[in-house]
Amino acid sequence: MEIIKRHFTKQLTDTMTVYDLFEWKKVDVLLKDYKTGKSIVDMRNLEFPVNYSQSACDIIASKYFRRSGIPNEFGYENSMRQVAHRLVSFWTRALIDEKIITTDEEKSIFYDEMVYCILAQMVAPNSPQWFNTGLSDAYDIKGNSTGSYYYDEHLKKVVQSDDAYTRTQASACFILSIEDKLLGNHSISQQFETETRLFKGGSGCGTNFSTIRAKGEKLSGGGVSSGVMSFLKGLDRNAGAIKSGGTTRRAAKMVILDSSHPEIMDFITWKAKEEQKVRDLGKMGYDISFDGEAYETVSGQNGNNSVRFSDDFMEKVKNLDEAPDSEIQLTGRIDSTVDKSIKVSELWKNFNKAVYDCADPAPMFSDTLNSWHTCPGGEDGKYFEKHNMINATNPCGEYCFLDDTSCNLASLNLLNFYDKFAKIFDIESYLHVIGLSQLLLEASVHFGQFPTEDVARKTYMFRTTGLGVANGAALLLLMGLPYDSEEGRTVLSSIIGLMTGHSYYVSAMMAKAISPFEKYEINKEHMLKVIRNHARVAGAIKTNFENLNYTPVMVNHEILESLKLTDLSMSLKNSWKAALDCGNKYGYRNAQVTVIAPTGTISFAMDCATTSIEPFFNHIVYKKLVGGNYMTIVNPLLMDALINLGYSEKETNEILSYVMETEMVKGDGYEYEQVKDGKIEGAPHLKDEHLPIFDTANKCGSGKRYISALGHVKMVAAITPLISGSVSKTVNLPKDATVKDFEDVCLTSWELGIKGITLYRDGSKASQPLNSSLKDAESTNLDNLSYSELLSLVKKLQKESRFTKREKPIGIRSGKTHPAQIGDVKIYTTVNRNDSGEISEIYITSDRQGTLVTGLLDALSKSISVMLQYHVPPYDISNMLRGQKYEPYGFVQNHPYIKNVTSISDLISKIIDIELGDFSTIQIKPNNYLDTETLEVTSLISTTGEHKGERVYDKECTNCYSTHMIKNGTCYVCADCGTTTGCS
Numbered sequence: 012m013e014i015i016k017r018h019f020t021k022q023l024t025d026t027m028t029v030y031d032l033f034e035w036k037k038v039d040v041l042l043k044d045y046k047t048g049k050s051i052v053d054m055r056n057l058e059f060p061v062n063y064s065q066s067a068c069d070i071i072a073s074k075y076f077r078r079s080g081i082p083n084e085f086g087y088e089n090s091m092r093q094v095a096h097r098l099v100s101f102w103t104r105a106l107i108d109e110k111i112i113t114t115d116e117e118k119s120i121f122y123d124e125m126v127y128c129i130l131a132q133m134v135a136p137n138s139p140q141w142f143n144t145g146l147s148d149a150y151d152i153k154g155n156s157t158g159s160y161y162y163d164e165h166l167k168k169v170v171q172s173d174d175a176y177t178r179t180q181a182s183a184c185f186i187l188s189i190e191d192k193l194l195g196n197h198s199i200s201q202q203f204e205t206e207t208r209l210f211k212g213g214s215g216c217g218t219n220f221s222t223i224r225a226k227g228e229k230l231s232g233g234g235v236s237s238g239v240m241s242f243l244k245g246l247d248r249n250a251g252a253i254k255s256g257g258t259t260r261r262a263a264k265m266v267i268l269d270s271s272h273p274e275i276m277d278f279i280t281w282k283a284k285e286e287q288k289v290r291d292l293g294k295m296g297y298d299i300s301f302d303g304e305a306y307e308t309v310s311g312q313n314g315n316n317s318v319r320f321s322d323d324f325m326e327k328v329k330n331l332d333e334a335p336d337s338e339i340q341l342t343g344r345i346d347s348t349v350d351k352s353i354k355v356s357e358l359w360k361n362f363n364k365a366v367y368d369c370a371d372p373a374p375m376f377s378d379t380l381n382s383w384h385t386c387p388g389g390e391d392g393k394y395f396e397k398h399n400m401i402n403a404t405n406p407c408g409e410y411c412f413l414d415d416t417s418c419n420l421a422s423l424n425l426l427n428f429y430d431k432f433a434k435i436f437d438i439e440s441y442l443h444v445i446g447l448s449q450l451l452l453e454a455s456v457h458f459g460q461f462p463t464e465d466v467a468r469k470t471y472m473f474r475t476t477g478l479g480v481a482n483g484a485a486l487l488l489l490m491g492l493p494y495d496s497e498e499g500r501t502v503l504s505s506i507i508g509l510m511t512g513h514s515y516y517v518s519a520m521m522a523k524a525i526s527p528f529e530k531y532e533i534n535k536e537h538m539l540k541v542i543r544n545h546a547r548v549a550g551a552i553k554t555n556f557e558n559l560n561y562t563p564v565m566v567n568h569e570i571l572e573s574l575k576l577t578d579l580s581m582s583l584k585n586s587w588k589a590a591l592d593c594g595n596k597y598g599y600r601n602a603q604v605t606v607i608a609p610t611g612t613i614s615f616a617m618d619c620a621t622t623s624i625e626p627f628f629n630h631i632v633y634k635k636l637v638g639g640n641y642m643t644i645v646n647p648l649l650m651d652a653l654i655n656l657g658y659s660e661k662e663t664n665e666i667l668s669y670v671m672e673t674e675m676v677k678g679d680g681y682e683y684e685q686v687k688d689g690k691i692e693g694a695p696h697l698k699d700e701h702l703p704i705f706d707t708a709n710k711c712g713s714g715k716r717y718i719s720a721l722g723h724v725k726m727v728a729a730i731t732p733l734i735s736g737s738v739s740k741t742v743n744l745p746k747d748a749t750v751k752d753f754e755d756v757c758l759t760s761w762e763l764g765i766k767g768i769t770l771y772r773d774g775s776k777a778s779q780p781l782n783s784s785l786k787d788a789e790s791t792n793l794d795n796l797s798y799s800e801l802l803s804l805v806k807k808l809q810k811e812s813r814f815t816k817r818e819k820p821i822g823i824r825s826g827k828t829h830p831a832q833i834g835d836v837k838i839y840t841t842v843n844r845n846d847s848g849e850i851s852e853i854y855i856t857s858d859r860q861g862t863l864v865t866g867l868l869d870a871l872s873k874s875i876s877v878m879l880q881y882h883v884p885p886y887d888i889s890n891m892l893r894g895q896k897y898e899p900y901g902f903v904q905n906h907p908y909i910k911n912v913t914s915i916s917d918l919i920s921k922i923i924d925i926e927l928g929d930f931s932t933i934q935i936k937p938n939n940y941l942d943t944e945t946l947e948v949t950s951l952i953s954t955t956g957e958h959k960g961e962r963v964y965d966k967e968c969t970n971c972y973s974t975h976m977i978k979n980g981t982c983y984v985c986a987d988c989g990t991t992t993g994c995s
Contacts, residue, residue, distance in 0.1 A: 012111060012524055014446040014517055018439075019131070020123040029123040030092050033130055034061045040072040042988055051970075058090035060130055067132075067618045070989035074612060075141035080152045091130065097145030098136070099125045101179065104148060105454035110525055125447050133427045134448050135613040137183040137420040138991075139214060140455065147176040158208070159460040162471035169464045181419040181455035184405035184477065184608075185209055185216040185466060188398070188414035191223050191344055197465075199223070199242055203249050206264065208462045210253040215263030215406035219319070219414075221344075225273035228346035239268070240277050243311075250313035263406040263982070263992065264314035267375065270324055270358065273341045273349045279361050282316060283368040285309040296886065296929060315406055316372035317767065318362060322560060325376065325761045327355045363753040366770050374757050375404070375767040380411055382559055383766075385541050385735070386473060386534040386602050389413055394537070407739040407980050408767050409606040412475055415465040418603070418736075419455045420477040421448050422610045424617045425486045425506065431651050434490070436506070438582050442513050445478065449517045452476035453600060472529040477606040477736060478514055480507060481613070484627055485620040488652045492574075493703035494626045495722030500729040501570040503624065505583050507607070508549050508566065508733035512586030514604035515542060519593035527598030538599065542591050548732040550580075551587035563732035563764045564725075606736035609980030611991035620648055622979050624726060624740065626718055627707045630670060631689040643686055645671045652704065662696040669694040690714035708743055709773075720744050720756050720770075728763035737766040739980035746774045769980075817880045820851045829922045832904040836864065838915060840922050850885045850926060852876045855919065868915065875919070885923050892920040893932065910934040 020029055038059050042052040052073040059068050076088040088094060103122050106112040112121060128134050136144075146152040154175025161178055163170045172178055187205060190197040202218070209216050224230075226238025243266060250264055268278045288309045293299035299306065306312050327337045335356060343349040365372065380401045381387065389399030404411040410418040428441045456474045461467040483503050484494055492499040522531075531538070546552045548565050556562065571580040607624055614622040621627055630646040645667050653663040674687040690712035691697065691705045702716060710717045723742040730738055742756055753770055760768045826843035836857060843852040853875045855868040878888055895916040903909050903918070908925060911934060912918040921933055930936045968985035977984050984991040 012117070012520060014450065014520060015112065015117045015121050015124075016443075017120055018124060018443045019127045020120075023123060029126045030130075032127065035059065036061045036063075038063075038065070038068045038072075040069050042069060042073055054087070054089070056089065058092065060091065062618075063091075063132075064618050066986075067616055069987075070612060070615045074138070074989050075616070077146060077150070077152075081150055093149070094141070095126045095129045097149035098129065098140065099145075099451075101145035101148050101458070102451045102454040105458035106450060109454070109457045111450065111453070111521060121447070121450065124443075125451060128444050128447060131427065132424055132617040133444050134421055134423050135617050136181070136451065136455075137422075137608070138612055139183050140179065140181045140419065140421075143176060144179040144181060144455070147174070152176055159462060160464050160467035161460045162468050164471070169467045172460045178458050178460040179455060180214075180461070181459050182417035182461065182470070183214050183420055184407075184410040184418040185214060185462070186403045186405060186410070186412060186414050186416055187216050187218045187463075187466075188402075189218050189220060189222060202246065205463055206246065206249065207253055210250060210263075214462075215265075217265030217267065217403040217405045219267040219269070219402040221267070221269040221272050221319075221402075224344045224346070225349050227273075227349050228343050229348070239272065239274050240281070243278075243281075247310050247313050251307075265317060265404055265406040265408065266314045267317045267319060267403050269319045269377070270321070271339065271342055273343055273351065275318065275341060275358065276353070276361060278316070279318060279358070279365050279372060282311045282371040283365040285311045286369040296890070296924075296931060298890065311371075315408070315769075317375040317404070317408070318372045319375045319377040319402075320761070322376075322378040324355065325758070328359050328758060329762075331356055331359075359754065360750070363750050363757065366757075367748070367750045367753050367772055368775060370769070370771040370775055373408070373767060373769045374760065375408075376761050376765070377401075378560070379761070379764055380737075380766045383541055383544070383732070383735075384412075385538040386413060386530065387537050388530075388533040390469070390472060390530055390533070392533045404737065404767065407609050407982055408769070409479070409608045409737050409739040409980075410475075410477055411737050411766060412603060413469060413473065415463070416469045416473060416475060417461060417466050418475045418477040418606070419452055419459070420479060420606065420608050421452055422479045422481045422608065422613055422617075422623075423448065423510065424482050424614075424619055425480050426482040426489065426620070427617075429486055429489060431489055431655065434655065436486075436490075436576075436579065438509070438578055441506075441509070442582070442586075445510055445513045446517045448478050449476060449514050449521075449601075449604065452478065453521060473602040474528045474600060475603040475735075476514075476601050477608065478510060478604060479606050479608045479610060479623065480510065481610040481617060481623055482619040482621055483507075483624040485648055488627070488648055488704065489655060491652065491656050491701075491704055493706060494726065495706060495718045496703060497567065498570055498574060500564075500726055501567050502574065502576065502579070503726070504564075504729040504733055505549075505566055505571060505576075505579055507605075507624075507730050508545075509579070509583045509586050511545065511605040511734050512549060512551075512583065512590045514601075515545075515590035515599060516586060516593055518599040518601045518604055519590065519597050521600035523593070523597040525600070528600055528602055531598045531602075534602070535598065538602070539591075539594060542587075542594055545733060546587035546591050549583050549587045551584045551591070561762070561764050564729045566733075603735035605734045607730060607734060607738040607740070609739045609982050609984070609991070611979045611982065611984030612989035615984070615986070615989050620646070622977075622984070624730065624738070625708070625979065626723075628977065629689060629707050629709055629711045630691060630705065631686055631711070649691075649705070656701055656704070658696060666691070666694040666697055686712075688712035688714075692716060717745075720748075720752070721759065724756060724760055724763065724765065724768070727765050727768060728760070731765055738768075739982075741769040741771050741980060744770060744772045746772065748772050817877070818845075818851075818882075819880055820845050824852065826852070827926070829906060829925075831906040831909060831918060833899040833912065833915070833918065834901060836899045837905075838868075838918060840919060842922065842926050849879075850923070851879055853879070853919065853923070855915070871916075871919075885927060886929075889920040889923040889927075892916040892923075894920075908933045908935045908937070 023029065035058050038057045040052055040054045040057055041050065043049060044051050054072050057072050075094060078087040081087050099122055103118055107118060112118050156172060157175050159172045159180060160169050161172055188197050189202050192198045194200055206216060220239050220243060223239040223242060224236040226236060228236045230236055268275060289299050289305045292305035297305040324339055337355045338352045339355055341351050341353055384401050387395045387399055393399055401411050402414055423444060428437045430437060453476060456470060461470055487494055487499045487503060492502055540557050543552065544556055544559065547556055548563050550566050550568050568580045610623045630649060632644055632646050649667060650663055653666060670689060670691050672687045692702065692714040706716050706718050708718055720742050727738045727740050744752060756770060824843040826841055829840045831838045836859060839856045841854045842850055845851040854872045857865050857868055859865055875888055879885065894913060896913040900913045903912055909918065909921050912921065924932055968988060968990050970988050970990040977986055982992045
């Protein structure tokens, strides 16, 4: 094929390999568990290209290097060469088998060029590829049969795979169908099995559950249905069990319900009510960290929820001022006795209030989704019937297509195509890598395997691929374009539109070489209509849009011309003309070709400064060093951006010094240096007109500027009509946003043609009211205070409070001694109180005099006592000690209430609880104890023991327990080890 040509590897000679084009280095990868401090990865002398950062090496080695069964002296992959080779060799073999590669020369070129692109961090496939692809070819690792399937094109039927790795499970994204029945194919019970299979393999799935009967609908055998919510709660529990049953990656799932379902109100408020339960449990003393006791007791926490709204519903929302009493009909699936009408305003208010409270559910606009549907005829030609519509998406929301299909993803590192010195985006290289990437994705379909027979068949029949981008915001920064600007949106959407247009052209070339996808002819008319609408948005043709009831955001080529990006303008138009012309002649090999996925782990593997199309979080970043330590630095791209804007080296350095200005912070006997503010506003020399270029998703330090919610929405709206699928994107709203703000964002998103979007209000998971004065306990909203006001408040509290100083007890103390025996070890715990009745000392002794146990108990006693004398709340100390496990542990004798502990630390925790009057964690309750009594519980971050409020909690990584979790599209990704809560 003409797509397969030498571009990056022209300088190779007969005595060279592609690996000789890179300089290599040796790296140690050491990762630790942030809770225990123990090492979880210790790999030495690994080989990577010299330009890879320590973070990229850590993530690739710990996540993607195969660590067993490798036939070398180590027994594991120890070089990036090995990974690139096994991936590309597999794709090459698949393309040869498919007859897309037909000569030895093409084979050699594809291998060399693809390896170069992988090693140069220009493109990366999604995580399942790194996990699975090429293990059989490279190392003869077969694995046991996993019950996966593939479509045998010679036998014309689905068959079961012989083993785990001869073919690859390359797809991260699945959409599953479900029918209203308990047993059989596509039944509720099979859903449990299929989801389990996917979660176990690290993939995610989405399902629209609107087919399931509502609560109270009649059953054929008599009685009534328990309703869709009962099954959703069961499936949610199943997902949680898979996570806690051995895999470190959270189960990723999307749960969708149509707005016309009779249980829609229960679904809308489900998560918000459960989140409130977590808050209430936190007040009672339960652990409300994401993996703590409180969350384990509530439902709905293992998936993303979405509600599908029709255009008819949204039109009524738009016109609520004129028709405030408008209604919609909620209809039973098979039983009209449960039908009822509901006011649009009531449903809309409850929906947005739930999103405001807990960021779920998200809106999904069904008619917009289906107006860009390339295959509404499905397999049978029954156009736009329920089973042939886009009913659901994958967990992150970017893959939206037919039920029982899958998509494998890859993303391009946009910054690696930009020459910061010449200020030129390398379109030729970009198009070349797009072509190679579509070939690797197609190869992964051809030699892929899938979790169900239907997914195997339909993936073969439609062959959807999902090429996306990363580092979009970083590219705009270097180009000197604000993220929230017409110029920024035009450039980024044009580059992404060029990716989609050229991808469809490449797909048409593959169709010419072999054939279109199996079900192309059934869907030809509709697919070409969608391609024409894409081409109109891109400016390639000028006729009216077909079958759209809105006008999508179009590329403004005048802006491209004004920015002197004529080449980009022409390339965009030409790519869509070629895609349409060749598609008319040959059809397409793939029903879809692009999505905008979160690119969590793989963006770190490519050393991207920003993920997907997300803006910078802020401009103070943490560079990871060997051994796991971090160094605080300013965003390294700021220097290049400032120089590109014309600032001198002296001016640039002074601006960066302003951003990185530090101050000394004193601790107890030590002091350390930290960044004082981190804002860029007010920097010397920086022109006001340049400030928007440096705006980030959040306020930087005491700065006031940040990207508005509408800025996020407009970016998604500009990109959406230029991709096949959707955009995984979260719109961040400030803490002081109102429910009305959420309503406005949702409505605007629909009006602009966005297919679906996620909204998140900062702090919506929990709030922490603090008091401005310890004397009058007036509540102060810290979010309304400026940085200087916050500093003044802290200094005021320090002066007023006795709690910043240690108060050693003097004289005779009163207290109680708790005797207990664990096994054959006797423990005596004495709890002393000061004159005010507060716990001020805890001493723990044992009958094992002169032993290691006694020494450790003495150290523990002193540590706890000093903490108490600095007024650390006893409850927080108890919570810290609770559940620790070491010997001796087990049955407890000689204590009236405590009968079982997991360690001496756990025993001390329970004794503190008893002294506080809290017997909720104790096995035996006193006769006068009421489980329902209200306890005065202090907050996790309280410094006084007197403030009351809900705990503030952060997400922890389920792999390394780091709290460096970054919002990434609709998911989170760990900046330390790369673990993602999503599916890419």
